[in-house]
Amino acid sequence: QVWSEQDYSDLKARLESCYPFSHYFRSGVIGSGLCVFSRFPILDTLLYQYSLNGYPYMLQHGDWFCGKSVGLVIIKISGIIFNVYVTHLHAEYSREKDAYLPHRLVQAWELAQFIRHTSKAADVVLLGGDLNMHPEDVGVRLLRGWAGLQDAFTEATRFEGCEGGCTLIPNNCFTVKSELLPFPLGIRIDYILYKAISSFTVKCEELKTTTGTAPGVDIPFSDHEAVMATLHIQRQGQAAGGHPGTTEPTLVDVVTEARTEVGMGLRAARRQRYSSGRMAVLALLLLLLQAAAALGTLAGLAAEQPFPKLSFSLLAFLAIGVLLLAAGLHLFHTMEVKMLQGTEEQLRLALRALQERL
């Protein structure tokens, strides 16, 4: 994640000799933070912005302002077409009360769908990114199962780096220690996933993570440990169809679980839409009441002024402020409801298709 375009330019200048090709994906207010450096020419790119990504009013959780996305770059290496996807999903700020789980699940689903629909001419699919999910979380299982991806960490022949492949570790000086108390080793939230399409096989020979500080300095490379995979790609005689992936009965369970979570998010979003709508109506009523009172005073119905001018106008401004805010919230939660509904329906259709196949 490179949040500033200036940082990207600096990196580009420094990496130019080894990685002459690069792409920076722009999105949102801050930027998606996504970029790719490559030793091989980038043939084409595409950016897909997730339809849900937290709330703009949660300023302390800046996710909404990044316009979280998945970026695709297409690279050809010795005649093999690689679709390389990079992404960053919504952060998890509290594991116990994870208000963003439905949004992250919508993102995982859209990511899986985007990969499936755009990778049909690829030989090899690679996905790298900070998924902000533990390896056994429903979102990771959904992504692996629905897009047929394999986890480089679990498949690796050799592994070197932080124990358990963790990338968010308590040793890192940028980590908030208290959040990692239940996980003394850290968490694995950054992944390299892959699959071979057509007549290729991919094997992960080695997976590495960085461990701690960069050479010669006191601070680590980043707030997460970096993940590096060495993959062995082989052309096969006949069409592959080899890798097992998630079996379909398991996939039914995963999709069902995801659908339940999205459904819970949908109910919460509907409640928020309702309460912000009610707030807007109340503020409007207050304004109308005030307008009536003011008109009454002007018309001389009340001999003397019933309220002091100052508090009267303060109240009116307050009502206007609340009205605008509540109306904005109402619009936002209406969108949220639509996108959650849409995803829930797609999960329902996917489930039906899976069950018909079984």
Next chain:
Amino acid sequence: QVWSEQDYSDLKARLESCYPFSHYFRSGVIGSGLCVFSRFPILDTLLYQYSLNGYPYMLQHGDWFCGKSVGLVIIKISGIIFNVYVTHLHAEYSREKDAYLPHRLVQAWELAQFIRHTSKAADVVLLGGDLNMHPEDVGVRLLRGWAGLQDAFTEATRFEGCEGGCTLIPNNCFTVKSELLPFPLGIRIDYILYKAISSFTVKCEELKTTTGTAPGVDIPFSDHEAVMATLHIQRQGQAAGGHPGTTEPTLVDVVTEARTEVGMGLRAARRQRYSSGRMAVLALLLLLLQAAAALGTLAGLAAEQPFPKLSFSLLAFLAIGVLLLAAGLHLFHTMEVKMLQGTEEQLRLALRALQERL
């Protein structure tokens, strides 16, 4: 375009006997308005929301609230895979001073890219939609050229309907007559475009538009005339590579023209970002000034109150209001700048790739 989900449900119920399969694409506050009815099972769907779509504060132009998108449904008919795309691009409210042209061009580019990246396993690509562009506008040429699509109207062997294939006609009672004064026949802004991939050829045998009112009633079917195409699809012995499409030197001109327009939009967006930022800073200064004055009064530096309380607090509220509004605008135009920059860079890369090939 079906803006209300209730209307979609009504249509679905009525069409169920002939078109048992359907999909409604949800997006934005109002909804994308996109839906598809089909005689054949829908195998899969994907929605892509355009990154730019007008301005939320242009309430009289409701485009932003729809979350304009392109929807993809995949259908298989006698073993042939159809990727059917439906879309609706940003409206043109003034042809002379078309403030939305850069946004519509970004949408046309994203549409072409989305089609290219998702149609690689398809045999036939169909695109239907209200593109809100005249046939020779740069956006239509970009879409045709970059995605390699052919226009069913120009390719049709037989045509029946409004003269020139117009779909927005002065006769329609929902049309604003004054807007069509320069175009007495109307405008063709709704299209069916297609291409054959792999070893298929597509020919448009017949194109029809509705003309005027629906049978038995006084009002037309919709505010635009509907377009219907009869396509003949043939499997070929060898791989196609047949249809001419736009020749590459012409495509260079089209991409250059689009890039110029997007560049002009970028400069306008930068100006708006700057002026909204300046406004926010001014409002903040005013607030700070007021806070200083209020503190001064409290500290007893001024023996008597320098301003009447009422106008003082009104001014403070006004400053807060302007600050919030200007900050919001600034954020929005920052996003706009990012997306226009991103598209301009992609067009530049596309241009370079085209020129290298020539």
